[in-house]
Amino acid sequence: MQTNNAGLLWLDDAHQVSIHELIEHSGLNTDDIYELVDSGVLHPINVADTPWTFSAACVVTVRRATRLRNELELDPHALALALSLMDQIRALESELSILRAQRVTYR
Amino acid sequence: MAVAVRADAGYGRSFPIPGEDFEVAAEISLEDAFRGTQVALNLAVPVYDEQGRVRREGRAFEARIPKGATNGQRLRLRGQGGKGHNGGRDGDLYLNISLHRHPLYRVDGHDLYIDLPLAPWEAALGATVEVPTLAGPVNLKVAPGTSSGQHLRLAKRGLPRPGDAGNEGDLFAIASIATPPTLTERETALFTELSENSTFLPRKHFNEEISHAN
Numbered sequence: 281m282q283t284n285n286a287g288l289l290w291l292d293d294a295h296q297v298s299i300h301e302l303i304e305h306s307g308l309n310t311d312d313i314y315e316l317v318d319s320g321v322l323h324p325i326n327v328a329d330t331p332w333t334f335s336a337a338c339v340v341t342v343r344r345a346t347r348l349r350n351e352l353e354l355d356p357h358a359l360a361l362a363l364s365l366m367d368q369i370r371a372l373e374s375e376l377s378i379l380r381a382q383r384v385t386y387r
Numbered sequence: 388m389a390v391a392v393r394a395d396a397g398y399g400r401s402f403p404i405p406g407e408d409f410e411v412a413a414e415i416s417l418e419d420a421f422r423g424t425q426v427a428l429n430l431a432v433p434v435y436d437e438q439g440r441v442r443r444e445g446r447a448f449e450a451r452i453p454k455g456a457t458n459g460q461r462l463r464l465r466g467q468g469g470k471g472h473n474g475g476r477d478g479d480l481y482l483n484i485s486l487h488r489h490p491l492y493r494v495d496g497h498d499l500y501i502d503l504p505l506a507p508w509e510a511a512l513g514a515t516v517e518v519p520t521l522a523g524p525v526n527l528k529v530a531p532g533t534s535s536g537q538h539l540r541l542a543k544r545g546l547p548r549p550g551d552a553g554n555e556g557d558l559f560a561i562a563s564i565a566t567p568p569t570l571t572e573r574e575t576a577l578f579t580e581l582s583e584n585s586t587f588l589p590r591k592h593f594n595e596e597i598s599h600a601n
Contacts, residue, residue, distance in 0.1 A: 287464060287465030287466055287467075288453065288462065288463070288464055288465070289462070289463045289465070290455060290460065290461075290462055290549045291460075291461040291462065291463055291481075292460060292461070292549070294548070294549065294550070295549070305408075305463075305479065337461075339461075339463065340461055343408075343410075343481075374459075377458070377494075377495060378495045380493060381493040381494060381495035381498070381499075381500045382493075382495070382500055382538075382559075382561070384502050384535070384536065384561050384563045385502055
């Protein structure tokens with residue numbers, strides 16, 4: 281885990297967490313994590329090795345998964361679908377943000 | 388700075404009882420993201436009484452956002468959430484960071500974009516112009532023959548990324564040619580002389596594209 285002395289972790293692709301941390305901070309279990317990997321929602325950095333490590337951005341995904349499962353009682357398939365749709369929305373928002381940033385604002 | 392209010396329970400109440408994780412939206416300025424900042428947070432946190440009933444109680448505390456933040460970035464501060472009980476770990480604080488809209492800069496990750504209006508003669512002849520950056524103004528050399536829409540890169544003048552120095556984003560100045568809204572008599576004469584002597588055809592490609600299409 282990459283944190284500083286204050287226990288600070290940026291939840292982005294430049295930082296990594298172990299599978300144990302994903303479990304600890306989401307309330308999901310190992311099987312849940314495997315299921316999210318199988319359904320393409322989570323992508324381990326070292327897919328061929330064990331134990332898996334993930335981008336720290338996955339902490340946000342697994343916490344969202346926990347909330348969707350607990351509050352909406354989604355089954356694993358519905359959960360994977362909802363998370364992948366949310367990912368697509370985020371990717372489109374990010375693309376939109378890039379285009380907006382690069383657009384000249386004529387005065 | 389503005390603070391959104393949301394506390395959220397990530398765990399059940401079994402022994403040992405871990406503290407609650409709190410999730411908060413924090414909106415900061417671009418300048419604060421550049422320097423790092425201390426934010427004041429107000430949260431409605433769950434408090435349990437002896438019978439295990441839950442009620443929400445306002446709690447104010449502060450958190451440090453170091454350099455490295457940008458729009459949409461998230462930060463986890465370990466142990467700064469609710470207190471754990473019976474040996475359970477303290478909860479964590481999750482900050483969802485967003486940046487105020489800035490009058491000059493637009494943000495894409497850690498890169499910044501700024502419009503750079505140029506007078507026609509600056510764009511044609513080249514010039515050295517002063518560009519404001521978050522660290523103070525810098526001189527930017529505009530090459531002769533610069534057109535509108537060209538991106539002029541100021542390396543490492545964007546937002547700092549988390550971690551070591553030297554990993555900053557870039558600042559892109561986007562050239563846009565600005566013409567004087569009104570011309571003096573002398574300016575009119577000079578532009579007229581230029582138009583009568585220039586061989587430049589800015590729309591030359593129109594005919595070429597049409598003939599290719601046919």
